[in-house]
Amino acid sequence: MAVDTSTVPDVAPELLRWPIEPQQGGWYTAAEHAALARVIEESDDWRTGWRQAAYLVRFEEAFAAYCGAGHAAGFNSGGTALEMVLRALELEAGDEVVSCAVNFVGPHVAVVGQGGRLVLAEPDPTTLGLDPADTEQRLTARTRAILLTHWNGAVADVARFVELAARCPHPVHGPPKVIVDAARACGGRTPSGARVGAEGWATVFSFESKKLMTTLGQGGMVTTRDPALDERLRLLRGYGGLGESWGTNQMLSKAQAAVGLVQLGRLDEMNAARIARAHARTRALADVAELTLPPTWEEGRHLYYRHNLLVPNAWAGAGRDELMHVLAERYGVGSIISDPVTPHSKTLIRRHTAGQDVPRAERLAARLLCPVFHPRISDADEAAICDAIRRAVADVARTHPTI
Structure with missing residues (x-):
């Protein structure tokens, strides 16, 4: 599946130490x-x-x-x-x-x-x-x-x-x-x-x-x-x-x-690794007041295909975009908006749904970003990514107050 380039920051790929998203989910042995x-x-x-x-x-x-x-x-x-x-x-x-x-x-x-x-x-x-x-x-x-x-x-x-x-x-x-x-x-x-x-x-x-x-x-x-x-x-x-x-x-x-x-025989093992990594990232970012983190559910209720974050309402749109750019340009961390409201991503859908009103979806999607996430990212790299998210949020907070 090709990446929708409207959902990623306009940053040269060579500047990214970590890509916008992994290109392989389940890994091979x-x-x-x-x-x-x-x-x-x-x-x-x-x-x-x-x-x-x-x-x-x-x-x-x-x-x-x-x-x-x-x-x-x-x-x-x-x-x-x-x-x-x-x-x-x-x-x-x-x-x-x-x-x-x-x-x-x-x-x-x-x-x-x-x-x-x-x-x-x-x-x-x-x-x-x-x-x-x-x-x-x-x-x-x-x-x-x-x-x-x-x-x-x-x-x-x-x-x-x-x-x-x-x-x-x-x-x-x-x-x-x-x-x-x-x-x-x-x-x-x-x-x-x-x-x-x-x-x-x-x-x-x-x-x-x-x-x-x-x-x-x-x-x-x-x-x-x-x-x-x-x-x-x-x-x-x-x-x-x-x-x-x-x-x-x-x-x-x-x-x-x-x-x-x-x-299929390894799926539960791979999912368990993904869940453990997601919960660890959530704990690492729990004190970043500006971020709303994904729910932490047990027993396979959440498999964290991506670890999605929501920025404050005051940052919706421009502030979220700036955070993605800061993550990429200053810290080399790629991120993606997964997913926008679909009429914004596809003209066919926009024409087909003209006149339909989904204001909550618009507001939430404008606050959404998903920094790169995968269970096989090394512990050292994961720590660096979490530190970069923390620093980037602080950078943006200086120019985009939340109140």
Whole structure:
């Protein structure tokens, strides 16, 4: 996934000691390298080739079992997987999909691309994930789905949105489907204790390079308890099968599935390291009065895909931008705004949602920045990054008072 350059400071990359964000999330060990070598060796036989069926089935079954879901279907990316879930809804003109305004653009582009009317909703002020109270206000008789994102690894209460949907049925299709974007929360747990992927109509995962587990840079998965949806997705990703159904080629490769099996076996270990590092950073910055830190949740409720910070209201916009520049220019620390309100990042979304009002999202996004974060940053570098954040905040406070 390319970085949206509108969300990063205008600083020469060579000035950054630490980049704006890591380009690899889940890391590889000798086990992943060995799995890949085995697949390459056996696939070199012309009788065998790269036919992926056996490996893909094993990966899907293991992933479904890990999540506690009935079914799992692999795709070549999380983006295409979400598009096919939305396609399975068979959206008609005027059908609405409600989603949080603070988000990566991909899910919202998918809604527009599949013919839905995207309805922006406000974020929760603590997690910046979808606010259930505001969502309820935006549901109508035309709502077909609630697209819920576990934003930056903070796991949302999926069951609460399922209950909300049940109270607001569509007159033809019944309760809106709860579709979960878990691209940044693979391996987490919801407040009910269920694994991410076990609740909702469909949960979409990404194994892109920066994600918590990765399959050679791309890949995705959809989990569901609905066997009809699972069957439809398998037809959609494989040219529609032998019948009259439309489909295309969106298969996960043999090599990706083999590496994915190893990554899945190590996912809890990698997530534990990420959580420990995030909690340590939060403790290190706890006395910086100007910063609002992410919630500290245990039991996999927050996987800290990024360690996001909020600056004071008085710094919104210009002050936040100055902090990002000071971090980069004076201290060599890269940071990113993850994520802006999506109409600001994509003209297509801005045109599609013209007239929609999300003032809370605007205010929160103007205060947001995410300094570089990864569990494999060395202890010495992590200490230096935290010290740089502290110093940069003090620098900005001299020119941007908070009162």
